[in-house]
Amino acid sequence: MSVLVYTETEEGKFKKAAFEAASYAKEVANMLSTTVTAVTVYAEDTAELKNYGVDKVLTVANDKLKNFNAEAYADVLKQAAEKEGVKVIILTQSANSKYLAPLLAVHLAAGYASNVVALPESTEPFTVKRTAFTNKAFNFTNIKTDVKIIGLSKNAFGLKESQGEASVEEFSPVLSGEDFSINITNVDKARDKVTIADAEIVVSGGRGLKGPENWKMLEDLAETLGAATACSKPVSDMGWRPHSEHVGQTGKPVSANLYIAIGISGAIQHLAGVSASKTKVVINNDPEAPFFKAADYGVVGDAFEIVPELNEKLKEFKAKNA
Amino acid sequence: MKILVCISHVPDTTSKINFTDNNTKFDTNGVQFVINPNDEFGLTRAMWFKEKQGASVDVVNVGGPETEPTLRKALAIGADKAIRVNTPAVDGFQVAKQLAKVAEEGSYDLIIAGRESIDYNGGMVPGMLAGLLKANFINTCISLEIEGNEAKAVREIDGGKESITASLPLVIGTQKGLVEEKDLKIPNMRGIMQARQKPLNVVEPVEVSKATEVDKFEKPEPKGNVKMIDAGNLEELVNLLHNEAKVI
Numbered sequence: 001m002s003v004l005v006y007t008e009t010e011e012g013k014f015k016k017a018a019f020e021a022a023s024y025a026k027e028v029a030n031m032l033s034t035t036v037t038a039v040t041v042y043a044e045d046t047a048e049l050k051n052y053g054v055d056k057v058l059t060v061a062n063d064k065l066k067n068f069n070a071e072a073y074a075d076v077l078k079q080a081a082e083k084e085g086v087k088v089i090i091l092t093q094s095a096n097s098k099y100l101a102p103l104l105a106v107h108l109a110a111g112y113a114s115n116v117v118a119l120p121e122s123t124e125p126f127t128v129k130r131t132a133f134t135n136k137a138f139n140f141t142n143i144k145t146d147v148k149i150i151g152l153s154k155n156a157f158g159l160k161e162s163q164g165e166a167s168v169e170e171f172s173p174v175l176s177g178e179d180f181s182i183n184i185t186n187v188d189k190a191r192d193k194v195t196i197a198d199a200e201i202v203v204s205g206g207r208g209l210k211g212p213e214n215w216k217m218l219e220d221l222a223e224t225l226g227a228a229t230a231c232s233k234p235v236s237d238m239g240w241r242p243h244s245e246h247v248g249q250t251g252k253p254v255s256a257n258l259y260i261a262i263g264i265s266g267a268i269q270h271l272a273g274v275s276a277s278k279t280k281v282v283i284n285n286d287p288e289a290p291f292f293k294a295a296d297y298g299v300v301g302d303a304f305e306i307v308p309e310l311n312e313k314l315k316e317f318k319a320k321n322a
Numbered sequence: 323m324k325i326l327v328c329i330s331h332v333p334d335t336t337s338k339i340n341f342t343d344n345n346t347k348f349d350t351n352g353v354q355f356v357i358n359p360n361d362e363f364g365l366t367r368a369m370w371f372k373e374k375q376g377a378s379v380d381v382v383n384v385g386g387p388e389t390e391p392t393l394r395k396a397l398a399i400g401a402d403k404a405i406r407v408n409t410p411a412v413d414g415f416q417v418a419k420q421l422a423k424v425a426e427e428g429s430y431d432l433i434i435a436g437r438e439s440i441d442y443n444g445g446m447v448p449g450m451l452a453g454l455l456k457a458n459f460i461n462t463c464i465s466l467e468i469e470g471n472e473a474k475a476v477r478e479i480d481g482g483k484e485s486i487t488a489s490l491p492l493v494i495g496t497q498k499g500l501v502e503e504k505d506l507k508i509p510n511m512r513g514i515m516q517a518r519q520k521p522l523n524v525v526e527p528v529e530v531s532k533a534t535e536v537d538k539f540e541k542p543e544p545k546g547n548v549k550m551i552d553a554g555n556l557e558e559l560v561n562l563l564h565n566e567a568k569v570i
Contacts, residue, residue: 070449070459095480099461102414102449111415111533114445127537132442136339138540139442145533151445182458186485195481201569225570236498243464243499244478249335249440250359250498258569269335275542279567281559282548292548297562301553313556317564 002037002056003029004086006077008094012044015198016159017092017152019052023160024119024152025090026053031123032088039080039171041065041073050166052159058084058171064180067187068096072179074103079173081108081147088126089149094197101151111143114151117276134249134272153276154197155255196247199228201258202277204247206232208263208284208303212240217304218262221311224318230254232264248273263303266291283307323377323468323490325368326428328421328435328447329396330358330411331389335440341539348441348539357392360436364496366506367466368434369400375468378402380428384411384420390522397517398509404520409527412535414442418450419530425455430491432473437462437495452493460486464499 005025007018025036035055040046042065046057058080065072077100081089089104091097093115105112113128117138121127125142128150132139143150196202203222205215215229222229229245236246247254249269255276262283264270271294274280282295283306292298299306333339333353340349357365371377381396382405383389393404407420425433433455438445452459458473464483465476473492477484478499509517551559563570 070461095462095478098445099449099477102418102446103453103459105415105446105533106418106450106453109533111413112444112446113534115443129540132539133333133339134440134443135542137341138542140537140540142535142537143533144531144535178456182460182486182488184484184486187479187482188484189479189482193481197480237503244483246498258563258567279563279569281563292550294545295548296546296567297559298548298550299553299556299559300550306553306556310556310559313560314570317560317570321564 002035002084002086003032003088003090004077004081004084005036005038005054005090006097007038007040007043007049008092008097009040009043012042014043014048015092015094017094017154019048019159020154020157021090021092021152022049022052022054024157026160026162027119028088028090031120037084037086039077041076046168050164051161053162053164054166055164057166057168059168060171060173062172062175064175067184069180069182069184070096070099070103071182072175074100074107075175075179076173077104078107080171087147089147091149091151093151093153097151101149105149108147109145110147110149111145112149112151113141113143115153116150117153117156131276134253135275136272153255155257155278194226194228196228196230196245196252196254199256201225201227202230202247202254202256203227203260203262204230204232204264205235205262206264207234215241217307217311221307224311224314232270261291262307264291265289266294323371323375323432324428324430325371325377325379325432325434326425326430327361327365327368327379327381327396327401328433329361329365329381329383329392330436330439330441331355331383331385331392332358332439332441335359339541345539346537355392357395358436358439360438360440360497362506363498363500364434364436364494365396365399365401366501367496369507371468372400380405382407382421382424384409384417386410393522394517395509397520397522398513399507400513402520404522406522406524407527408524413532414444414446415450415533416530418447418454420527421447421451422454423528424525425451432468432490433457433493434496435493437497448493448495455491455493457491457493458488459493460488461495463494463496466494466500
C-alpha cells in the first residue's frame with residue numbers, strides 16, 4: 001500500500017529532483033497513512049534517501065539497465081509497484097521520466113497527471129493541481145483509477161528533510177526481450193555543462209543580442225552563476241543557438257529559481273514557458289518591453305554594457321561569500 | 323509505408339486563456355484553433371516521407387465537428403485522408419484508446435504524435451498509444467530516417483541526445499528540431515482546393531472509462547510590480563538577488 005517514488009540517478013548519483021520527489025512522496029504517504037518506498041537503478045549510495053522521508057529502498061542492479069531504456073525501466077517500476085501493492089507512484093518530470101510514465105500508465109491501467117505543482121487537494125477523490133496551457137493556467141485533475149501516477153514539476157514542492165531510517169532491499173525484476181526492442185546506439189551528453197532541466201539558474205538571450213558571436217558574455221555570466229544557457233524562439237529559428245536551448249511554449253519549459261532574460265522582449269509564448277521560474281530578471285534597452293510586466297527585477301539599458309558589468313559584480317560577490 | 327499522424331486541435335499560441343461556467347470550461351470565445359505545433363513538426367516530417375519515399379499519410383483527430391477545419395488544414399498541407407473520432411477529447415488515456423483503435427484498423431507502420439499538446443500539456447498520448455499497441459516508442463524525437471523496416475532516430479535527452487535504432491511499427495513523440503521551422507508548410511490555394519475533395523471519415527468512438535477528469539481551472543495570481551534597478555547600480559541587483567529573492 002506504500003507510495004512508490006522513482007528516485008532517478010545520473011551516473012550513480014541522485015538528482016535534486018529525486019530528493020524533491022521523495023519529499024513529496026513522504027507528504028502524500030502521510031495523507032494516506034502509509035510509508036514511502038523508493039526504487040533506484042544503479043545508485044551508488046542510497047543512504048541519503050532516508051533524509052527525505054524514504055522508509056524502504058528497492059535497489060535494482062542489472063547489467064542490462066546500465067543505460068536508460070524507457071520500456072525496460074517502465075517494466076521495473078511496474079513490477080516494483082505490483083510487489084509492493086502501491087496505489088500511488090511519484091515521478092519527476094525529467095526527459096526520461098516523462099518518457100517512461102505513459103508506458104507505465106498502460107502497464108498498470110493507471111491514470112497519470114503530469115506537471116503537478118502541489119500536494120493532492122484531497123485523496124478521496126484523488127485530486128491534484130497541475131499546470132496547463134503552458135503555465136497560463138492550472139487545472140484540478142481528479143485521477144479516477146485504482147493506481148495513480150503523479151509527475152511532479154521541478155521546484156514546485158522543494159526539499160523537505162525528515163529524519164528516519166530506511167531499510168534497503170535488493171530487487172531483481174524479471175526482464176524480457178521485449179523490454180529491449182529499442183537499441184540505444186549512442187548517448188551524446190555534455191558532461192561539464194549544466195542542463196536547462198536541472199539548472200537552478202538559467203541565463204537566456206534573445207534577438208537583442210544581435211548575433212551568435214555575442215553569446216560569449218552570456219556564457220561568462222552563466223559560468224559565474226553555475227547556470228544553464230537558453231534562448232528565445234527567434235534565436236533558435238535563426239540558428240544562432242541550438243534548438244535544445246529554445247525555452248518557451250513550443251520549446252522547453254523553465255522552472256528555475258532564477259531566470260535572467262537578456263534582450264528578450266517577452267512574447268506571450270516565451271513568458272508562458274518560463275513563468276514557473278521563481279525570480280525573473282529582465283535586462284532590455286526598451287523600457288516598454290512586455291517582459292518587464294512579468295519580471296521581479298528589471299534593468300533598462302544596453303546589454304553589451306550591463307551583462308559584463310553584472311558579471312564582474314557577481315564575481316566580487318562570489319569572492320566575498322565563498 | 324503507411325503513416326498515421328495524430329493531430330490535436332489546440333488554441334493558437336498567442337491565445338488569451340480564459341474559462342467559463344464557474345471555471346470549469348475553457349472559453350473558446352475569440353480563440354483561433356490550430357494544429358498543435360508539436361504535431362505539425364511530425365506532419366511536416368511525414369510529408370517528407372511521402373514525397374521522398376512514397377509513403378501514404380493519414381491524419382486523425384479525436385474531437386467534435388468543430389475540429390474539422392484543423393483536419394482540413396492537415397489535408398491541405400498534403401495528407402491523403404483524415405479520420406475524426408467523434409467524441410470530445412477529455413483525458414489522455416481516453417484519447418490514446420480511441421487512437422489505438424484507428425491505428426489497429428489501419429495497420430500503420432509509423433505513428434506520429436506531438437510529444438505533448440500545448441493546451442493540456444499532458445505529454446502522455448504518444449507513449450500510451452505505443453503501450454496499447456505494443457509498438458516501439460521513441461519520445462522527444464528530433465531526427466528520423468526509415469529504411470525498409472528499420473528506423474534510425476535521435477531522441478533529445480536532458481543535456482544531450484541519444485541515437486536509437488528500432489524496427490517498425492513505431493510510435494514517435496515529436497517536437498521542435500525534427501524539422502526546421504522554415505520547412506513548415508503553409509497550405510497553398512491548390513492544396514486548399516484539393517483538401518476539399520479528400521476523404522474525411524467520421525468514425526464513432528469506442529466505449530472507454532475516463533482515467534482522469536478535470537474538475538476546474540484556475541488562473542495564476544497576477545504578478546506584483548517589477549522593481550526597476552538603475553543600470554549604473556548593478557550592485558543593488560546583486561544585493562536584492564541575495565538578500566531579498568535569496569536565489570544567489
